[in-house]
Amino acid sequence: MRRVLILGVLATLVLSGAGAGVTFAQPNRIVVYSALPDLETTLVHREFTRRTGIQVEALSVAAAGTLAARIRAEKDRPRADIFVGGSADFHAPLATEGLLLAYRSPVAAEARVNPAYRDPNGFWHGWYLGALGIIINTDRWDRDMAPRRVAKPATWDDLVRPEFRGQFIMPSPMTTGGGFIFVAAQIFRLGEDRAWAWLRQLNANASQYTPTAPGTITLLARGEGVVGMQWAHEGIGARLANMQPLETLVPPDTAFEIGAASIIKGGPNPDGARAYVDFLLTRVPQVINASYGFRYPVRGDVPVPTGATPFDQLRFVRYDRDWAIQNMSRIRERWQREIGR
Amino acid sequence: MATTSLSGLRRQLADPGVALAFLAALATLGVFVLYPTFRVLVYPALADYLAIPRSVRWLQAARNSLVMMVLSTVTATFAGLVFAFAATRPDVPGRRFFRGVALLPLFAPPFMVAFAYILMFGRQGLITRTLLGLDVNIFGWHGLWLVQTVAFFPLAMLIIIGVLEAINPSLEHAARNLGADEWTVVRTVTLALARPGIAGAALVVAISVLADFGNAVVIAGGFPLLATEAWFRMEGLADLKGAALVVAMLIVPTTVLFLLERYWVSRRAYVTVTGRGSPIDHPPTHPALRWAAASFCAAMTVLVVLVYLGVIAGAFTTVWGRDWTPTLAHWRLAADRLPTLWASVRIGALAGAITGVVAVAVAFLTSRPLPLRAALDFLAVLPGALPGVFVGVGFVLAFNRPPLELVGTVWIIALALAFWHLPMGYQAAVATLKQIERSIEEAATNLGASGLRVLWDIYLPLLRRAFAGAFVVSFIRAVTNVSIVVFLVAPGNVVATFAILNMIGNGIWGAAAALTTMLLALTLAAVWIAQVALGRAVRGLPARVGA
Numbered sequence: 001m002r003r004v005l006i007l008g009v010l011a012t013l014v015l016s017g018a019g020a021g022v023t024f025a026q027p028n029r030i031v032v033y034s035a036l037p038d039l040e041t042t043l044v045h046r047e048f049t050r051r052t053g054i055q056v057e058a059l060s061v062a063a064a065g066t067l068a069a070r071i072r073a074e075k076d077r078p079r080a081d082i083f084v085g086g087s088a089d090f091h092a093p094l095a096t097e098g099l100l101l102a103y104r105s106p107v108a109a110e111a112r113v114n115p116a117y118r119d120p121n122g123f124w125h126g127w128y129l130g131a132l133g134i135i136i137n138t139d140r141w142d143r144d145m146a147p148r149r150v151a152k153p154a155t156w157d158d159l160v161r162p163e164f165r166g167q168f169i170m171p172s173p174m175t176t177g178g179g180f181i182f183v184a185a186q187i188f189r190l191g192e193d194r195a196w197a198w199l200r201q202l203n204a205n206a207s208q209y210t211p212t213a214p215g216t217i218t219l220l221a222r223g224e225g226v227v228g229m230q231w232a233h234e235g236i237g238a239r240l241a242n243m244q245p246l247e248t249l250v251p252p253d254t255a256f257e258i259g260a261a262s263i264i265k266g267g268p269n270p271d272g273a274r275a276y277v278d279f280l281l282t283r284v285p286q287v288i289n290a291s292y293g294f295r296y297p298v299r300g301d302v303p304v305p306t307g308a309t310p311f312d313q314l315r316f317v318r319y320d321r322d323w324a325i326q327n328m329s330r331i332r333e334r335w336q337r338e339i340g341r
Numbered sequence: 342m343a344t345t346s347l348s349g350l351r352r353q354l355a356d357p358g359v360a361l362a363f364l365a366a367l368a369t370l371g372v373f374v375l376y377p378t379f380r381v382l383v384y385p386a387l388a389d390y391l392a393i394p395r396s397v398r399w400l401q402a403a404r405n406s407l408v409m410m411v412l413s414t415v416t417a418t419f420a421g422l423v424f425a426f427a428a429t430r431p432d433v434p435g436r437r438f439f440r441g442v443a444l445l446p447l448f449a450p451p452f453m454v455a456f457a458y459i460l461m462f463g464r465q466g467l468i469t470r471t472l473l474g475l476d477v478n479i480f481g482w483h484g485l486w487l488v489q490t491v492a493f494f495p496l497a498m499l500i501i502i503g504v505l506e507a508i509n510p511s512l513e514h515a516a517r518n519l520g521a522d523e524w525t526v527v528r529t530v531t532l533a534l535a536r537p538g539i540a541g542a543a544l545v546v547a548i549s550v551l552a553d554f555g556n557a558v559v560i561a562g563g564f565p566l567l568a569t570e571a572w573f574r575m576e577g578l579a580d581l582k583g584a585a586l587v588v589a590m591l592i593v594p595t596t597v598l599f600l601l602e603r604y605w606v607s608r609r610a611y612v613t614v615t616g617r618g619s620p621i622d623h624p625p626t627h628p629a630l631r632w633a634a635a636s637f638c639a640a641m642t643v644l645v646v647l648v649y650l651g652v653i654a655g656a657f658t659t660v661w662g663r664d665w666t667p668t669l670a671h672w673r674l675a676a677d678r679l680p681t682l683w684a685s686v687r688i689g690a691l692a693g694a695i696t697g698v699v700a701v702a703v704a705f706l707t708s709r710p711l712p713l714r715a716a717l718d719f720l721a722v723l724p725g726a727l728p729g730v731f732v733g734v735g736f737v738l739a740f741n742r743p744p745l746e747l748v749g750t751v752w753i754i755a756l757a758l759a760f761w762h763l764p765m766g767y768q769a770a771v772a773t774l775k776q777i778e779r780s781i782e783e784a785a786t787n788l789g790a791s792g793l794r795v796l797w798d799i800y801l802p803l804l805r806r807a808f809a810g811a812f813v814v815s816f817i818r819a820v821t822n823v824s825i826v827v828f829l830v831a832p833g834n835v836v837a838t839f840a841i842l843n844m845i846g847n848g849i850w851g852a853a854a855a856l857t858t859m860l861l862a863l864t865l866a867a868v869w870i871a872q873v874a875l876g877r878a879v880r881g882l883p884a885r886v887g888a
Binding site for chain 1: 396397398459460463464478480558563569572573574580581584659660664734737738741742746748749827828830831832833835839840843844845847849850
């Protein structure tokens, strides 16, 4: 008798799962895959719904690669309308594979956004920017470096100084976009051969190359290293929003990412998706992203994020994005050979 | 085991109920295990596979994975065995406490365990730095070894306990009466009878270690491993093809392990639950053995408790390592994510029920002398060889279009988790089945019972413990899983671990610790309810068999 009872409970349990969570295309709703943190995503979407009346179902994952892989996996029947956040380097390959829908937002022209910040074919629109920076754990600096009168690093070359042996942390160029852009920036700065000699020197200082980008901030904040390299806005955000003992500066010859948004081809609501892209290029979402995510806006009429140097005062290396993407696998293979970790 | 007569075999095959059940099980596993695997494996082209030997990093990762597998499997299985031994001896001091503590690592998302160890033993660690003033680097293979041992010994313990408890104490009495000393009794009776359980446990631990990315991703640092490499390919590079390739490399060693286990375990018969025995008390354990087991368990307990202290303290600390002022601020932030906890519990219960039913059914069917049972057996163990990300992607590729369009539903998450955890439940059910003497069944069959009647009246009561174990383990693992859900959650059914991972990714550690603490409390409560509901029947088992 008890057996029958237990089987009955199980059957009820299994049936209770049925019918839940199936999603259907709705004219007044869009589905967004967001690589931005929950907070910025929620605030931007609240404002979008208020202005357009379109509801947003969002999934935010702090890793653009995961979302891009998901979009590839769902290619036969796309579930989402929008892929927002993450470097354009993640959006561009999706366009090449034919997974994105081209769109030229009229707002981009109206706001006079630099044309370099959007795909010439309209597959992605950049709506924020980030620059690579040097991040220092101030607690450990005061304890270990200040008493020895070590000067704070101000340039990429300062990172190879022997004082930082075993104390440097950055995201791995093998597995992260930021790490790769850093290595490519050194190649553009020094030329290929000198860059590899320099990277070998840096490797002598490296305590570890974190497999994920946020890992570098986590470890630096924990004091597992004294200096590191990551997106400057991540370092600033960790200090201002999460009270971590981190100091961030952007050295000369740095490189930047274009934070993009793109429309997924075959998604349930393409009209809603276009309205979303238009909205991202307006002032309000960029103010939200600058205030809470410390990322640079692409619009000129949005204030510079707190704690950041204005974007046009930064000095960038001449970074050839197309060359970098074309040579990506060759550079990564050489990294394995030269650095071996 | 006992030879089955030819007429018996004919009767099995002729029994339409068993034959249908067998076909249904084969079809189910084909759809939910084989098909997604196939979809991922054919994703890369042959040329991609041929290029594998050229990648220095991948070969390194393969070697590292094998080294970690050996190290962590040995220590985790040993620790699991000692705990199982202590837990099943009525006279080992604190045995109930140890058993409870040993289950704790199963309740937290793996990355949180590793994260707590960094908080405790890292450069800014509470113990290493604040208390001892040491400068320790926990990142790397040694840190991973420690974390994997702590994370996986509970699996070994659960499986071995199931077997040790089924050993009839009268055998130990018999050995002692024949003049064997205590050590000989343990070695030649207890451990010898527990061998299928230990081998099964080692197999499950080994493949868990190979597929483990949650711990490795946090604590392995620059030490490349196959499972994490698959994840990084996807997360960092959006390279589904590369991930599929790395995962294909992982399947080779797990297949070898599987064959090894089959060969080793099936060499002896292990029958102790018989229709003739009656429950007898355990003989006293030798004091030296008793105290050695208790001290070992106590040492492991400290390691386990530290993890939980770290997480819970983190939830109440303003900023770990800097500002130790107690605060409740993190809880307000975590409370916003309460709906994710409910989603976790619902999906976990669904996954647990599916795992339990399928595991017990398949274990019963593979114990029959039926053709193709080796295939069924292999399919039931195969998911253990697949890293979570692989299963997640496989399910998306396989069930994103009709006839089985499941993407975006709760079902796809529950099914993926249920079948991924099937090997654990299945191994436990098989080990339990091996303990049941065929004569009980033969008696029933001779009295005219059909195959399904045998399952219902004889095996089901005996397998209830296996079902309960499979349900509980699958539930816990489903609720704490990250690697699969990261691919399958859809807007509207976001689960707690996913929310926690996002919080960690965004550096909101306090709230992540608070939400983890809530998840722990909820999981413990759910498991307690399950044990009350299912456990009563289990305790009455020996008496019923004897009657």
